Amino acid sequence: MPIPGHIDPVPVPRAPTMREDGRTDLIGLSKEQLRETLAAAGMDARQAKLRAKQIWHWIYNRGATDFAAMTDIAKAQHPWLTERFVIGRPDVVEAQVSTDGTRKWLLRSPDGQDYEMVFIPDADRGTLCVSSQVGCTLNCRFCHTGTMRLVRNLTAGEIVGQVMLARDSLGEWPSQPEGRMLTNIVMMGMGEPLYNFDAVRDALKLVMDGDGLALSKRRITLSTSGVVPMMARAGAEIGVNLAVSLHAVTKDVRDEIVPLNRKYGIEELLQACADYPGANNARRITFEYVMLKDKNDSDAEAHELVRLLRQYKLPAKVNLIPFNPWPGAPYETSTPERVRRFSEIVFEGGISAPVRTPRGRDIDAACGQLKTAAEKKSRAELDRLAAEKQAALG
Numbered sequence: 001m002p003i004p005g006h007i008d009p010v011p012v013p014r015a016p017t018m019r020e021d022g023r024t025d026l027i028g029l030s031k032e033q034l035r036e037t038l039a040a041a042g043m044d045a046r047q048a049k050l051r052a053k054q055i056w057h058w059i060y061n062r063g064a065t066d067f068a069a070m071t072d073i074a075k076a077q078h079p080w081l082t083e084r085f086v087i088g089r090p091d092v093v094e095a096q097v098s099t100d101g102t103r104k105w106l107l108r109s110p111d112g113q114d115y116e117m118v119f120i121p122d123a124d125r126g127t128l129c130v131s132s133q134v135g136c137t138l139n140c141r142f143c144h145t146g147t148m149r150l151v152r153n154l155t156a157g158e159i160v161g162q163v164m165l166a167r168d169s170l171g172e173w174p175s176q177p178e179g180r181m182l183t184n185i186v187m188m189g190m191g192e193p194l195y196n197f198d199a200v201r202d203a204l205k206l207v208m209d210g211d212g213l214a215l216s217k218r219r220i221t222l223s224t225s226g227v228v229p230m231m232a233r234a235g236a237e238i239g240v241n242l243a244v245s246l247h248a249v250t251k252d253v254r255d256e257i258v259p260l261n262r263k264y265g266i267e268e269l270l271q272a273c274a275d276y277p278g279a280n281n282a283r284r285i286t287f288e289y290v291m292l293k294d295k296n297d298s299d300a301e302a303h304e305l306v307r308l309l310r311q312y313k314l315p316a317k318v319n320l321i322p323f324n325p326w327p328g329a330p331y332e333t334s335t336p337e338r339v340r341r342f343s344e345i346v347f348e349g350g351i352s353a354p355v356r357t358p359r360g361r362d363i364d365a366a367c368g369q370l371k372t373a374a375e376k377k378s379r380a381e382l383d384r385l386a387a388e389k390q391a392a393l394g
Helices: 031-040 045-060 075-084 156-170 193-208 228-237 251-257 266-274 299-311 336-348 373-393
Strands: 091-097 103-108 114-121 126-129 184-187 220-224 241-245 285-291 316-322
Touching (some): 193 220, 241 266, 285 299, 299 316
Parallel strands (some): 220 241
Antiparallel strands (some): 103 114
16 A cells, blocks of 8 residues: 555665775675675785784774774785775764753765764663664654655665764773663664665674674664564564554554554554564563654553553553654644653553653754754755745745
8 A cells, every 4th residue: 555755665785885985985894795895805815804804803893993003904904905995984064962961963974965863871871873764754744854855775884883983972992891881772763774674784783793893682772663574574683672653552543643554554563563573571562652742642542552562462661752842843742741641541551651751852852853954954945045035026
């Protein structure tokens, strides 16, 4: 069934990224791809295997961005590597810090595409919210990112590059499990991760590799709006925690606010959750539920949410998210009293339902607010020009 405004996923090349200067970016390559890339550039097979292992360690364990820093590789070989390869990072267009300590970066790819990532520090953890696409195809009505057009998927290198850049900014090299500020990753930034499956999978494998970034899969959460056919594959091939953007318990309301529901309905989605590999009481599925005033926040809807989760015997936790407003948004935030009562009903039903504290609202870094400054400015510029044209016509 076609979805209004829906665009099919854009395929992403898994080959190394070639830059305008002719050099190949090594970020995002698996160990085997790195070895093959060195060999294809003219290095003999035996040396390529050794150098790949060394370079991998320097990139993902030490955070090196310059071959000259790789002290166990002969200095005579540094110019050969520098001439052909680069260890890239996204360009930072703008970095902002919220009054609550949340950090947001506007990033730019070599082909001039902008996307955002957010770091949320807490007393016992630090969570990096990572983007998977430039823009989004799903058009969820409460989400500011959903008002953007989908430009393209991010590559595996651009996805893992966000983690690398955050580590740079936080001074967390060499990579080690103890004392990290960046302890968790959520694939909840711009885009639908399961519409960019291969690149997301390959990037997260780099993040989870014990010889590199070494972040446990239990500390990584992938959020989907409900791309049902890809959910089992995500569980089998990636194996990280699952979060589902549910946001409604009736077909009419979810059809409106999450248009993907017209293709994959609530019952089909919940069955896919029940079948998700590895889900159990120790690794519960998180259901995200944005609280919209007089739209999805009634007592009856809270009771129906409990009934549905019980019906499918889901090991579940519900994150209640007060709506984060943005200019032109068609909804209002539920009152604190209404959110509290909704939470109480779900808790009384035996399901955890904490209310998420909004973070980074003052820099548009809160849930549902991500939209690149370039997009905002371009639309503002178009509005200004249109107003000037109208004034000129009198």
